[in-house]
């Protein structure tokens with residue numbers, strides 16, 4: 001299998017989910033071996049920096065990475081789109097401090113990538129394989145990985161909210177599965193927490209058109225829903241975003257029980273350290 005990049009640059013504009021400020025990104029083609037790099041588009045332009053799990057600085061409500069000494073916020077959905085669609089090499093240029101929220105899913109990024117075409121490069125993919133079972137645990141939440149020949153994920157969510165409850169999504173991850181079964185799954189939140197989150201400076205760009213909002217009576221904006229079990233699909237999408245930080249195609253059977261950004265990133269940090277130390 002050959003490494004890939006985009007056929008031509010793509011630009012997306014919008015506003016950040018948390019900051020609510022306008023932002024723009026451009027994804028530009030990159031050579032084999034470059035991986036996913038990020039470049040802040042500021043006056044004194046710096047070199048693109050390759051993402052690794054060690055660049056993550058905050059996981060409390062999104063995945064924020066540090067590039068050129070500054071935070072680039074909410075990178076997870078564009079990373080999920082790149083990883084899910086099998087784009088190995090790309091430079092992500094960012095104007096503003098946060099990636100545009102778009103519709104709260106990975107779909108707008110996927111659509112733009114498909115339009116620009118995902119093209120093969122001459123160099124082959126070197127898959128990242130595990131040789132042993134490993135995992136992480138945090139507050140009775142778990143992510144475990146078992147050696148496998150391809151990436152297969154099994155994600156379980158379990159919420160007290162009756163409109164969600166327990167959901168399970170299992171799949172062999174491929175661009176077809178990602179585009180057809182995961183990419184449109186929107187982020188979701190709780191009506192009861194909106195005030196408190198806004199007071200903390202979060203979700204200033206959150207609206208009823210870029211997140212599913214669950215209230216006391218159930219889902220408050222059902223017309224925005226794509227899948228009946230959308231929360232577990234979105235959690236799978238977020239898990240793939242964390243895997244993108246590894247900088248290669250991770251071949252394992254990953255089982256995640258009640259995952260979230262903090263746990264997902266803890267998991268990829270551990271995998272990354274094992275791979276670096278030759279102990280995976």
Ligand SMILES: [Zn+2]
Nearest residue numbers: 076187234238
């Ligand atoms: Zn998300």
